Amino acid sequence: MMLDTSAAGVFVIAPTPFADDGALDLDSAARMTEAFLEAGATGLTLLGIMGEAPKLDAEESLRFAQHVITRVGGRVPVIVGVSAPGFAAMRSLARGAMDAGAAGVMIAPAAGLRGDDAVMAYLRQASQVVGDAPWVLQDYPQLTSVAISAGMVTTLANEDARLVMLKAEDHPGLDKLSAIRAAEAKGARRLAILGGNGGIFLPQEIERGADGIMTGYAVPEMLVRVRELILQGEREAAHDLFDLHLPLIRYELQPGLGLAVRKHALMRRGIIASAALRNPGPKLTPATLAEVEFILARLARRDPTLRL
Amino acid sequence: MMLDTSAAGVFVIAPTPFADDGALDLDSAARMTEAFLEAGATGLTLLGIMGEAPKLDAEESLRFAQHVITRVGGRVPVIVGVSAPGFAAMRSLARGAMDAGAAGVMIAPAAGLRGDDAVMAYLRQASQVVGDAPWVLQDYPQLTSVAISAGMVTTLANEDARLVMLKAEDHPGLDKLSAIRAAEAKGARRLAILGGNGGIFLPQEIERGADGIMTGYAVPEMLVRVRELILQGEREAAHDLFDLHLPLIRYELQPGLGLAVRKHALMRRGIIASAALRNPGPKLTPATLAEVEFILARLARRDPTLRL
Amino acid sequence: MMLDTSAAGVFVIAPTPFADDGALDLDSAARMTEAFLEAGATGLTLLGIMGEAPKLDAEESLRFAQHVITRVGGRVPVIVGVSAPGFAAMRSLARGAMDAGAAGVMIAPAAGLRGDDAVMAYLRQASQVVGDAPWVLQDYPQLTSVAISAGMVTTLANEDARLVMLKAEDHPGLDKLSAIRAAEAKGARRLAILGGNGGIFLPQEIERGADGIMTGYAVPEMLVRVRELILQGEREAAHDLFDLHLPLIRYELQPGLGLAVRKHALMRRGIIASAALRNPGPKLTPATLAEVEFILARLARRDPTLRL
């Protein structure tokens, strides 16, 4: 199954589950895979920034990817993040992931690139590096400091048939999303566009023309349902449901800390066995844990989807 | 009236109102001042980052500050932001503001300072530069890239009696807030601490020991009310009210764009005449305006405080 | 006298002389002006980054500029740096400088702009802000983190007749300089191009087609002479003379520290009365002073131009 521009829905970004001692926890990975598919995921993304990818060595990265891809067994496409500080590591991981059955790879431009020419040159080279894999362009300037304009996206889309998806998480980024769709309406090649940013603009992203969202929010059932409601024209109901989750979405968006919160929520839902992060990474303080539990409890009272 | 460590409540960060042609709009400034005081503001902050301070020249900055301070007439303390690329401009503005009746000044470390020693040296020099003015330390690393640890804050507090307030808007920053309060409990000099970040963690900030918040959210009535509810022990009610406002808070937090949204909301509330920003600044697209109106309408239906 | 694209030679960037107590030292400014003109300067640049511009308030900036411009009395064009955190301050300073007789203004893009579109928008707005003043584009990404490609320079040159000069100090930047000259050879409007970066690539810049250099090296006589030698075809002699000065050029290029070294050298040459910098700024340690003196002594023995 190869990723193409018809991709849509909710691609859940999977964290990488570790045991309390930091070892890869493949049992949790299997359980998590089933949970996300049951939640309505139409795809999975592994080894993204939220997957603590830089904290795995090359062998572990491939082992984790192979394990999940095998478990998914073709039910949905699996995307593997291959952003790396150099092209050699990117090539190795991309080849290994595709050999293991990935549907495509995801690439963000190297942090700190300056000037549109340098960014475009990097992305063109990266596309060559991943061979014949379909690829997702991750536009995430909060982390990379790299600006990618709507025009750069459509230029790449027109010249590179293997670029099939944009993960749109510039911030602010809604007008850019609209600009890309407008350019497509005038003839540019159409990409699948999935939103991101922890889901904090999910309703707006769908309303602006995104085909779905790719994020790691701890309650992906909500992402699926909100998108459906909007597509069914139930705008107020969509926002009603979404707004219930905003307090948790916001709490999960805290840089660094957010992933620890997310893993805690997944552990509380029984999806992974341990909330441990590898070093360097934050540990939740008692005060933070209490806040998370308070938010989860309020949410569980309001949205029956969330069972703890 | 001089600012001291007993300051508390809601200090509203005032935008700088412009006419559509970019001229200072002092009539709107006067109306805005009254609106914020009626909303329950216990202080005002002028010429912060949200006040487009760098877009005013030296004469305009002082004229605007004088106008608002005169209008306030001593009812609440007024803080003037004096962060500047150099100490000469900081000194001029601080002197002018204090002469005009400001209660204190606010200083953020210069962007890009690296290493705790350099940051401390800068802040100590800046304190000298503003003469005998009470001052507020703005901890806003998202903009400055400067890290200020809890230990640095308490060291400064202990050695500099004119440092009276911390505007705490590191992100994530709640555990740092708790750490400072813990150090104070063990003997460090107590500062007034106000939260920030557009209010997105208001309930948690108060629960962690903040004395209030300093932010420019377009519906400051909510900030006042949520703080009161928490202090009265009505935690669930506080979160219920706060959560109603999260969709707008989140929308206003978009870097760059948020101020334009905020000014639009203030214009829609009849508080300022024009939502214009000076260049360089964003203009709201029709799609963005429609989203803001949708959010405002939903909020007005749920919180009668907000009349449009 | 208005700056135009025929400008060439050595534009000396003047430091701002202060007394030991930090007061503006206008006597030294006058003496320095004469010294630079005697050294063969074909222009002066005031209030550049090396001129500690952000450490002057608005009134001081204008007073200093007026003093020097009056002293120059039209013998050479004087350029005033007007880069500022906002357009209001830029407009005020540009108007004041031009009213005082400046030949043009110099603008660097605001630090941190991302994406070619944002950079171009900023520069187009800035050009409007400075009214009818001829302007110099300062391309200095080491400080601004902003990339300006050769194509962006020629696009601006073609559309804006008031853009008359490029201060080319990207690093590395020699191939970009060649690329701009190549584009001009194919029809783009020709700009005056002056090098920079403390002179560390002076011979190469001239050989690549620069019309001269704009920098604050403490021995501008060398800059003048090296350029002349290259234009006369005396390439080896030019490099021989230049290489004598490289140890000092290199020492002056240390970020932050270099300006203190430069002021010390100018003081030792009897050109300014004090080497003082305003805060925040480094003070030379005894070990550093000894190194500077050693380098100056070696240079004075080899290049009789340098009298101490």
Add this chain to the structure above:
Amino acid sequence: MMLDTSAAGVFVIAPTPFADDGALDLDSAARMTEAFLEAGATGLTLLGIMGEAPKLDAEESLRFAQHVITRVGGRVPVIVGVSAPGFAAMRSLARGAMDAGAAGVMIAPAAGLRGDDAVMAYLRQASQVVGDAPWVLQDYPQLTSVAISAGMVTTLANEDARLVMLKAEDHPGLDKLSAIRAAEAKGARRLAILGGNGGIFLPQEIERGADGIMTGYAVPEMLVRVRELILQGEREAAHDLFDLHLPLIRYELQPGLGLAVRKHALMRRGIIASAALRNPGPKLTPATLAEVEFILARLARRDPTLRL
């Protein structure tokens, strides 16, 4: 052979030789190893920033390190750079390098760490990650944006016996080097300190108390000889020789471009077969090549050590 604090002299940072098609060129690696040892290197450093380390995958990194370490055969200590985006990759590479016979590893703090506490926490964790390997702290803020004060260095030195060397390349950094030596004179544990920065401050570094230098300058014979002359009290002769090389040192220091220049010079000296860099990397233009050749020819006429 384990690295300890008695290390001194010239540790040459080896580039990673590639064939024109980008394949690892182990024959050149062997020839280069012999050339550096003949030049007087007292140590080698592999997989530093200049070694294009991020462009090798994990297997290649180890293969290259093993090949060179075997070739060196214990004649001098070999240090392997293990800075990596995550600790898992750092651990794998450190273990592999030490197993292959490396004398120690080199670690720079992760780019972008803010605040002294975060930097110290990272370095302490990294020291644990590399197991029982002696390690070198690389202080290179131009690349990492991380400030490490003299006090932080001596704190780490006192608490971690496996920290044996500082690669001192802050810029400016000479006064920090002096400050560390002064702290050691007052009782802090003494580290080996080697300078860096392409050698551009070699004489000053040695005079300030550095035990040598670790850099990849293309003519390491000069580094060896200059250090000897200074230690023999021949200061003027040392500077005379050094100054001959400054034009090339400066040219090699251009970020990004410099490594291509350095590889070209090594190729011209017959030390490596190809000057190729892996992507993304610059290609020297004809104009740049001509400048390099001009500089090399001038140098070869003045310093007979350099045969082309």
